[in-house]
Amino acid sequence: MKRLRPCLLLLCALIVGTLLLGGCAQRQREIFETSESQLALRSMQTRVFDTDDKNTMLRTVIATLQDLGFVVNEADADLGTVTATKRSGYALKVTVSVRPKGKTQMIVRASAQYNIYIVEDPEPYQKFFAALSKAAFLEANQIE
């Protein structure tokens, strides 16, 4: 009986752990359903460039992704989208969209997925836009 108590304690902890893990996945889904965090994510993933040439911008995005070690999977010039994947033991998939903002600017939005998780960390996006900015010889402005 004395030996049973620690085992019961461990079992309880493991059950609680499993429930919490399940809850964690649920919480992640809920996080991206609130409008507040969608706004934060959009801000992280978007920059504005002072150019009106959508096609050149799209080609620059493709060249930058290739430089970063991505392989382009799809592109649609009319829609202004490119999807690419980087494989180095993991799969990092990125979709970049380019669309006009008024007559003189382009909005570029990059959404990244690491294996099966959405990338919510601002740093990779900052690095991507830094590389794109350099390749395009244009400054990447934050979206208002």
Next chain:
Amino acid sequence: MNTINTPKRTVWPVWLALLVLTTLLAGCAPTIPNDAMTLTEDSLQERQMQTRTFETSDEATLLSASAAVLQDLGYLIEDSETKCGLIVTSRDRDVTDAGEVLAAVLLGALSGVPVPWDEHQRVIASLVTRPIGDEKIAVRITFQHMVWNSSKQLVRNETINDPEIYQEFFSKLSKSVFLTAHDL
């Protein structure tokens, strides 16, 4: 009546449980590797390996010839967007090797644990053309390959870095368009 156990005897399961809990929760949101979105010194070398320039302004012909060369090499076209100068192709192959299977079976028999062998390889070749000024076009191709074993596990998932493969492709393309493939 049993007295409650002294705390010392029940401490270690609690610590173990906490450790398990922390590990489980930590598994919730992995961070991507630091160099995933960084231009490294290798980036320039890779660009040079993967790119050749051709003295022509006819992008459509160059793209078309590239598609033909890839078809010759056994690739199937998955997607294309001529306005961006993009062609995406793939090739699936059975890479089962008799020697490897034999070795795996013997090892499995000796150790009692089944040993899988490589079975299916998929190569994705993505080609992009980009005009440089009015007289030159740069062609960049990237190859990635994935290998699954007989247990359907992904055992390889990487970009191909062998310069000979890229050299072979550009040599064929060069012959196909009757133009010299210059280094970047």
